[in-house]
């Protein structure tokens with residue numbers, strides 16, 4: 001099978017500042033201010049055409065950061081990502097411009113993707129129909145609920161027919177009927193051999209839809225493989241974690257935070 005996405009040793013470092021002046025000083029005197037925090041620590045994997053991969057991991061493990069990097073929305077600090085064809089990310093905050101109407105957002109997104117006037121004229125009604133927002137399509141996006149934004153984001157992203165689709169929690173908002181419509185569309189994509197990445201806190205949705213799972217823990221790949229092998233291990237981990245005392249849970253999280261603060265530093269004992 002052909003590789004469609006190659007992620008090689010991807011590191012994402014954020015800087016955490018105590019206050020805005022620290023951030024300014026850091027810009028003037030690089031590396032002097034702020035604490036480094038590694039949201040991703042050397043992530044490598046390959047996705048094949050037709051793969052449907054679920055990103056799993058507890059809050060803060062790096063799922064959204066990885067989704068945004070694959071979509072090209074944020075750059076990695078180190079490492080490389082290669083994507084065959086065009087990718088589209090659907091997230092609750094899906095890069096819509098709040099000041100523009102739904103219709104204007106459709107036009108802007110299509111223009112940015114390089115579609116010409118004629119193609120946009122053809123696509124626009126299809127996107128509007130899928131989003132099914134009624135007269136709200138001509139209202140500014142800032143008046144939309146999160147479910148409505150997600151509808152518009154989903155409609156744009158699937159109708160532009162990307163080769164790689166990344167869906168980050170976008171099905172968790174909005175109603176059941178729309179989620180079903182999205183799942184049907186995703187199945188269509190799957191059959192066409194496109195690559196889909198899926199982030200959801202619903203284990204049920206993951207198991208139903210994905211064939212592989214990539215488990216992130218403190219920004220590192222803990223497991224990657226068939227979902228029927230990875231998911232039971234993840235569920236067992238969640239059970240173990242839940243049965244820990246508050247103190248043990250905190251010690252576990254603190255150990256992870258240390259790893260994420262100190263990544264790349266040479267330990268001198």
Ligand SMILES: Nc1ncnc2c1ncn2[C@@H]1O[C@H](COP(=O)(O)OP(=O)(O)OP(=O)(O)O)[C@@H](O)[C@H]1O
Nearest residue numbers: 014015037039057058059060061062063064065066
């Ligand atoms: N812009 C940023 N600046 C600083 N730290 C950030 C930034 N964005 C994310 N982080 C941190 O990076 C880590 C990974 O965040 P990310 O959103 O990727 O996790 P996640 O697995 O998607 O979490 P969730 O399940 O809660 O959505 C978190 O500790 C988060 O606080």
